[in-house]
Amino acid sequence: MLNPGPVPIADYEREQTKAKRLVRTNTTILMATLFPPIRWVVTGYVPEGLAILAGRQKLGKTWLAIDFALAVACGGTAMGAISCKQGDVLYIDMENGPRRIQRRVETLYPHAHRRPDLSRLDWASEAPMLNNGFIEALDEWRLSVDEPRLVVIDVLQRIKPPGNANQNAYESDYAVLSGLQRWATGNGIAVVALHHTKKGGADDPLEALSGSNGMSACADTTLVLDKDQNGVTLYVRGRDVEEKESALKFTAGYWTVIGEASEVRRTDERSVIIEFLRDNREPITPTDLGAALGWKTNNTKQLLFKMAQKGEILREKGRYFLDAHNLDNRDNPGRL
Incomplete structure (x- = not known):
């Protein structure tokens, strides 16, 4: 049997230390690989x-x-x-x-x-x-x-x-x-x-x-x-x-997802605004409304503007209010 000759130093040291090699994948092979979808x-x-x-x-x-x-x-x-x-x-x-x-x-x-x-x-x-x-x-x-x-x-x-x-x-x-x-x-x-x-x-x-x-x-x-x-x-x-934030409610052992938290909270905030305007009747600025509700002025201003665009409330000269003849504002076309 032929003598295979001396073992290369690198191979000898690897064998002695049982060192593990890196398992590499070339980018071309990686991009051509078909992976199953996320389960x-x-x-x-x-x-x-x-x-x-x-x-x-x-x-x-x-x-x-x-x-x-x-x-x-x-x-x-x-x-x-x-x-x-x-x-x-x-x-x-x-x-x-x-x-x-x-x-x-x-x-x-x-x-x-x-x-x-x-x-x-x-x-x-x-x-x-x-x-x-x-x-x-x-x-x-x-x-x-x-x-x-x-x-x-x-x-x-x-x-x-x-x-x-x-x-x-x-x-x-x-x-x-x-x-x-x-x-x-x-x-x-x-x-x-x-x-x-x-x-x-x-x-x-x-x-x-x-x-x-x-x-x-x-x-x-x-x-x-x-x-x-x-x-x-x-x-x-x-x-x-x-990444997401979902609003949930719990009833009799059941968890139910209501929707995206920001949208659900925004709906709740709109209800608060309509209730406030219904109770106070007088047109009000975003600054004054935010102060009354303890909300940030800029957020209040943006929400009021969106509500007026959708006809949920009325706006005139920078003040917001409900139509006195339609306090629920269901048929309010909006007046911007």
């Missing part, structure tokens, strides 16, 4: 990959997650408006237990004979830690069902191991979630992990997650459920989703 679980809100659903305690995160789970399991609608493709769902609920889960489902479907087929929704009340068998447990479920589409973790903190003393909080959170994120994206499954927001909140609701920014940085999608004087808003931001 949506709840269109516009929850795509494949890891999603963090956060909010204050008792605000209804679990009800919203159950809404997603039921919609996917039976091929129904999420938030009363978004059709979901049917698939298999695993809901890991480590806080409520079987009795409370049963009550929640009965709240949503009080009549057993009208209850849809929910056989594609499985529940688990216990789970291993993220760094000690959790991914393997998910994979076992994935291989046991026909079409795995959604996993809900309620709540993330129950399976999150303590931070690593050799890492800062950001590094630790990112490292803990990275395996789960890779599993979700690699298998085309949506994993929605419930989490809490900071007590003090944040200027940007999507940066209000409790803990470090490592969580939102690792997650493919971040959803934050928040409530203020304007109502409940679901904020969404992610790698594959268009």
